[in-house]
Amino acid sequence: MAREAAGRPPEETLSLWKREQARLKALLVDRDTEAWQRDPAFSGLHRVGGVDVSFVKGDSVRACASLVVLSFPELQVVYEESRMVNLTAPYVAGFLAFREVPFLVDLVRQLQEKEPGLMPQVLLVDGNGVLHHRGFGVACHLGVLTELPCIGVAKKLLQVDGLENNALHKEKIRLLRAGGDTFPLTGGSGTVLGMALKSHSCSTKPLYISVGHRISLEVAVRLAQRCCRFRIPEPVRQADIRSREHIRKTLGHLGPPAPGQERSQAQSPKACPKGGLGEAADP
DNA sequence: GCGACAG
DNA sequence: ATCTTGTCGC
Numbered sequence: 001m002a003r004e005a006a007g008r009p010p011e012e013t014l015s016l017w018k019r020e021q022a023r024l025k026a027l028l029v030d031r032d033t034e035a036w037q038r039d040p041a042f043s044g045l046h047r048v049g050g051v052d053v054s055f056v057k058g059d060s061v062r063a064c065a066s067l068v069v070l071s072f073p074e075l076q077v078v079y080e081e082s083r084m085v086n087l088t089a090p091y092v093a094g095f096l097a098f099r100e101v102p103f104l105v106d107l108v109r110q111l112q113e114k115e116p117g118l119m120p121q122v123l124l125v126d127g128n129g130v131l132h133h134r135g136f137g138v139a140c141h142l143g144v145l146t147e148l149p150c151i152g153v154a155k156k157l158l159q160v161d162g163l164e165n166n167a168l169h170k171e172k173i174r175l176l177r178a179g180g181d182t183f184p185l186t187g188g189s190g191t192v193l194g195m196a197l198k199s200h201s202c203s204t205k206p207l208y209i210s211v212g213h214r215i216s217l218e219v220a221v222r223l224a225q226r227c228c229r230f231r232i233p234e235p236v237r238q239a240d241i242r243s244r245e246h247i248r249k250t251l252g253h254l255g256p257p258a259p260g261q262e263r264s265q266a267q268s269p270k271a272c273p274k275g276g277l278g279e280a281a282d283p
Numbered sequence: 284g285c286g287a288c289a290g
Numbered sequence: 291a292t293c294t295t296g297t298c299g300c
Contacts, residue, residue, distance in 0.1 A: 093288045127289045
């Protein structure tokens with residue numbers, strides 16, 4: 001019945017997927033299209049969305065897809081939908097979208113039907129945009145299919161087009177000082193594919209931001225940073241937290257025996273000095 | 284055989 | 291992506 005989602009697909013499938021990526025890439029818009037994007041204070045921006053997919057431990061098929069919408073600039077969750085899904089495609093680097101995007105599109109469609117007034121004005125996506133083997137990562141894919149502005153937010157550098165997580169790269173990371181500091185990720189062709197962003201004043205690892213759809217890289221970076229209470233932008237972080245929680249509540253006590261011990265952690269994951277929400281000061 | 288490998 | 295315990299600080 002439920003087909004496996006493991007094992008590498010045949011070369012023929014990958015070739016079809018590549019053609020699909022190339023086809024959709026022609027529809028990608030890699031510049032600002034919204035008025036709020038031109039405003040230095042993002043006035044006019046009220047709703048930011050986040051999506052994520054979490055997985056069930058020993059299961060290669062079952063997963064939970066989540067879409068959340070947060071108010072901006074308050075970053076309060078105003079909408080959430082989490083749904084168990086059956087994955088059909090395996091994870092193959094460079095083809096993440098074929099595994100996750102169909103379910104995310106469904107979630108956006110459902111929101112459009114039930115609460116169109118809560119449709120996010122921009123979506124932060126876990127993964128890359130144009131910082132991708134063929135310039136069309138999951139954030140581009142979701143953006144083109146939904147026509148929503150999208151931003152790619154990756155936690156690890158995808159080493160493509162000459163980009164390497166080498167000593168030089170690590171040195172550049174070390175030189176990032178304040179939250180909001182960045183350096184460009186320039187591919188072999190000389191094109192800037194994305195930006196490394198120190199999203200929080202006290203986080204060692206940067207975020208790798210790239211254009212998904214209908215937004216410029218500069219605005220994408222600024223917005224991602226303004227969405228950060230911690231290292232991970234709040235929309236993506238909330239989608240992640242809530243999709244795991246949904247899994248736990250749905251099939252939490254059917255396998256791994258878990259003694260109960262509730263915790264409250266409404267605040268910082270690791271804790272870091274303090275500050276309004278951004279920078280350092282200069283005496 | 285070795286290294287890469289978003290999530 | 292997933293698993294995991296403690297540790298430190300407010």
